[in-house]
Amino acid sequence: MANETRRLALVGTGMAISISNNAVLGSSFAHSSPLEVTLAVGVAGLLMLVIAFAFVEMSAMFPGSVGLRAFTRAAFGERWSSALTLLYIVMAVGMGAFEAHLCYAVFRAWLPSTLASLLVTVILALIVWINALGYEAPAKLQTVCTIAVVGMLWLLAVPGIAHAPIAPPPVSERTFGPGLLLAVPTALFLFVGIEWACYSATKRSTFLVELPRGVRWAVLAVASAYLPLSIAFPRVIEARRLATLELPHLALAGERTPIWYLAIAISVLALTTTFNVGLGGTARMLYALAREGMLPKALTRLSVPALVPRRAVFLIAAIVFAIVPVFERPAIFQSVPTLLSINLCVVYLLALVSWLKLRKLEHRRQKLNLGIPVWSVVLAMLVLAVVLTDAVVSRLSAGVAWVLAAEFVAIAAVTLRNPVSASLVEHQRLEESR
Amino acid sequence: MLEALEKFSRQANDNRDVRRVVGAWTVDLVLAESDGADRWVLEVRDGRIARVQSADTIDASSRQLEVTGTRAVLESLFSGTLNPVRAATRGDLEIFGDMSDQTRLDAVALILWGP
Secondary structure (H helix, E strand, O other), X not given: OOHHHHHHHHHHHHHHOOOHHHHHHHHHXXXXXXXXXXXXXXXXXXXXXXXXXXXXHHHHHOOOOOHHHHHHHHHHOHHHHHHHHHHHHHHHHHHHHHHHHHHHHHHHOOOOHHXXXXXXXXXXXXXXXXXXXXXXXXXXXXXXXXXXXXHHHHHHHHHHHHOOOOOOOOOOOOOOOHHHHHHHHHHHHHHOOHHHHHHHOOOHHHHHHHHHHHHHHHHHHHHHHHHHHHHHHHHHOOHHHHOOOOXXXXXXXXXXXXXXXXXXXXXHHHHHHHHHHHHHHHHHHHHHHHHOOOOOHHHHOOOOOOOOOHHHHHHHHHHHHHHHHXXXXXXXXXXXXXXXXXXXXXXXXXXHHHHHHHOOOOOOOOOOOOOOOHHHHHHHHHHHHHHHHHHHHHOOOHHHHHHHHHHHHHHHHXXXXXXXXXXXXXXXXXXXXX | OHHHHHHHHHHHHHOHHHHHHHOOOOEEXXXXXXXXXXXXXXXXXXXXXXXXXXXXXXXXXXXXXXXXXXXXXXXXXXXXXXXXXXXXXXXXXXXXXXXXXXXXXXXHHHHXXXX
């Protein structure tokens, strides 16, 4: 694999592999059989490939920009694009904080709470420091940690796969099929974040060759990390209990065994890879929005000699540090997955709508055609719509509704300051009508 | 176009803040017209623009930062009337190169013409 392809694959893989993924995978066993869950991981990987390829194609149309900001602007115009970009940043920050809290929960299973919180603080602070050094150090950190975490996830699954099955899962008698349909939308969340590889592509050849390859490898790497676990989990942990565990990877390992310590190391590495990519990426997005005049000019300050938007890095880090303790409240902790699901589905859905709109542009600027079938994009949108509807109809608590409302008001306050501008699609319609 | 680039070079080379920020930057800044066939190269050596020239062939082995846009857009960019980040977001400008090189170029624009 070429260096650039490997680098991009590791960015996407590292962003996708997270501590919460273990609980996501575990929750699937409540309604689906082990075989259905394993198949669902494969199907979800294909769907994520479609979503990530759509991001790749659209990012290739706007090299040198923040992809999501540029292509949603082309599809929907200035205000919608600003709002979506801010939503994406909020979501990434929320995911970073949630992962940090889960890492704290992992440490707390091992150490006193003071030491656990100190360790998480040190890990986050180290990642912030490395990101403030420049662009090379975070890339090296990402390479080492992602390779290590994927390898360790394989190792974690081995004893479970070798373990004699505890009892037949309660859903095994049911007809095969409905469980697969239920598990696919959940499994899609295992792959979330792979599209962040697009924000690290900077060269002409990268957009055309290495980025699509890197995204493919990232999907394969994430699937290869979670397929063995989807087999191992139900062999060791009873399905109903598995679905309720916050940290099933710790339960899989058995307490204080060498594998249990491996599961702790996996948690640290997963936090590192997610926060490392998220911090650098969101800081660059904030910098770009500030350079456009949408956010305060103070965020355009670059550090010398690293030329990193250090203020943006510190702002993101400060928000994450401030949010993490809030997740200690059970009501808030339990509502985070719903909140993130809603945000994520909205962003992905609108990104895919952008793809549908931009591919119709007559003078389309598209440089890259990966041959994504329209039906596959529509299918991915359908799955996202199902997740979104489920989150809004079945799981929307008063707390989540209030947070969403606050998010909406804050984003609206920023975006409404911007002038209205027509999208590329509207420009074309105007030209055609003349 | 050459006139605008030479003026930009003088401004950048004479500015202490620019030289402090870019450090020992060495890159070939390749500017390519999207509405024509003309290309120009700004040879940046040790933080100074050593040479500005119209280029028929580009030395692919050197470290490059490539900026593509219409002639009008490129002229506006190097005369300070166009915000590069906004132009890239609108798709008027395409920038290819290492992130550190892209940031350095933006930092120069930021220092010379403000946010």
